Amino acid sequence: MSEGAKRPLKVAVLGCGSVGSQVVRLLGEQAGDLEARVGAPVELVGVAVRRLDGPRDVEVPDGLLTTDALGLATRDDVDLVVEVIGGIEPARSLILGALENGASVVTANKALLAEDGPTLFEAAAKAGRDLYYEAAVAGAIPILRPLRESLAGDKVTRVLGIVNGTTNFILDKMDTSGAGFSEALEEAQELGYAEADPTADVEGFDAAAKAAILASLAFHSRVTAADVYREGISEVTAADVASAREMASVVKLLAICELSPQGVSARVHPAMIPRSHPLASVHGAYNAVFVESEAAGQLMFYGPGAGGSPTASAVLGDLVTVARNRLADTRGAGESAYADRAVLPMGETLTRYHVAIDVDDKAGVLAAIAQAFADHGVSLQTVRQQGRGEDAELVVVSHEARDAQLSATVRALRSMEIVREVTSVMRVEGGDE
């Protein structure tokens, strides 16, 4: 500990949108507490914005605003850079510039980390500086630090996360009101939970970036967004949600990261989980991450997954750690990609399917359907017939099988003469196998 180092630590904030403005606000309001926790004053020395006269949620002290983000990020007197611009460029160049110039960096940029994390981690290691990014996954919920530090003596085997608030709001709405997808999306847009163009959320791109980050940390491997299998929720129907309800389950968009003897897998898709599962009671736009590890067992972390102020809280938590490390002239636990495990393709991943099939109600139908599963090497957990005659429906839940076997089975079912329609296909997670 460098006891004498009481000179202020100088902070540059890049971006002053919904998160940046709250970071600036907290740096001002919490100045006294931050100094006590860091051991030195934390001084805001600049805020990079696109336009000096843009509207802002916070009053930035005179003379601190600049449109020269790179100049600010690489100023020689800046110790700590907070990047909350988002997106790939110019964020990447700014972070790399800051690290090369000797600053430590805190970022909330999930897209960049998921696409090109290794480049950033290597730059941080080379510079001997910290790169922290708790705010990039699940907003205010402390999840990366527990994975990296609290569980460092344990072996994480599985991470199941509700990591996108927009889709959770929509699915929760469909579950509680019986609404269809479009109707629920419209309400989410009206309430500000979904963007005018909801693609990034609804099609699972946002969740996939977070899944890549979670899998990398949980399994000490390099997993990028391109490795993550992705299905969104736009195809989820009111019938799927009703079908889940009949199974005492609920449909959630899950980010699923798994460790197996063959390697790691990371995927994002809607899935049915039992209502008794802790993730089932995550409502509205809240996020939660459920972690299974060998020694600790089952843990869950719950909280607001987005929003300027919660995300800023996570940024400030990182900032305190990074500042303390800076004072002590050390670094925190860096990325540990030592495990270097293979990333399994989706087809090789073990999953379970729930399939509802509209069938002709005649003798032998159930046997024929069961045979179709058996032909693909898939064994069944339950087969249930609902209704008779015109309304006859079979609901099948499989045991675990390779996803490729299961999807091939569904294709085969669709071509069978006795099958009028496959009305619902959804993976099942979070139950006992």
Next chain:
Amino acid sequence: MSEGAKRPLKVAVLGCGSVGSQVVRLLGEQAGDLEARVGAPVELVGVAVRRLDGPRDVEVPDGLLTTDALGLATRDDVDLVVEVIGGIEPARSLILGALENGASVVTANKALLAEDGPTLFEAAAKAGRDLYYEAAVAGAIPILRPLRESLAGDKVTRVLGIVNGTTNFILDKMDTSGAGFSEALEEAQELGYAEADPTADVEGFDAAAKAAILASLAFHSRVTAADVYREGISEVTAADVASAREMASVVKLLAICELSPQGVSARVHPAMIPRSHPLASVHGAYNAVFVESEAAGQLMFYGPGAGGSPTASAVLGDLVTVARNRLADTRGAGESAYADRAVLPMGETLTRYHVAIDVDDKAGVLAAIAQAFADHGVSLQTVRQQGRGEDAELVVVSHEARDAQLSATVRALRSMEIVREVTSVMRVEGGDE
């Protein structure tokens, strides 16, 4: 970063009971991963036990067992000491001896930390070594690290915890089966969730120790077990639980830590919380800690609160951090008791009461009861009459008032002629005031 420091870090484990044996097991099984995460081998050099020939859940390598705990804790070649003996002495002397001799310490000892934490923290600061204790509160759940580090840039205003698995199992059983306290306790004892002498759990002593630790960390103040108001669950009746159910609530034993302009408060008592509250769905022997902060909002941390293997996971997580700090010749964030806030007595704490009153069914009864509350300066949220004649019962839920005003009101009710019996008195938490 001392890149060259690849000599093994030497670990002594004090105690080889349910937690210690799992720490020893994980140190062996996870040796490769631990080395990768720490940056140097982590070598077990001794295990202190009471009797060399006692039964043990783990095979301790030859020559490592000793009955001389102090000798082991203060051996000059020991870098890291894990204390999992529990209790006040000899644990305190061992920890102090280890720190004075230059070792860093990881402990799971909630009783000692709650009673005499400051002595330990000062010894650690003086020695320039780490004292970590994640395992002391809520077993495997990472809660101390998030409070101390992730929320370091935020202001925590409230912590509500289910931090004792035994009492949660009993109350959950009473809720789901309608059983009385004694019956539920008996089942908990049969299943191994409660000790033969269940006093420490059932009367809230265990939870009170954890409340003291949580309040100290959350509010950067010194709060000891003696500062914590404590009521156990042995007086909770099946009628209380049924009454909660009628309010769409559930009874939980809560550790409650609050920050107010007047100071901090820490208390442990049974309380009704709405079933919609995230803590309401914490079942069986699970623990969870719900945190409210100014910027992050509402967070919850959930998991197994006890057990050898989960607790050992938390110990190992700390061990990795402490070992890394040791290699880097630095210390982690120490205790920050800078805030030095007053600890409010229970009577000054703001609470809400749910009171069920068996009354004579005649005109003016409701008004008289309402007046009794008003006389003590307590305003009411709802008054509801149930039944008629002999079975007439009034159920009153107050607004927030000082606990002393509320308990004085209940005393006054008991002396009123129209009151046959006050059948249930319980505090209400987790709702909107």
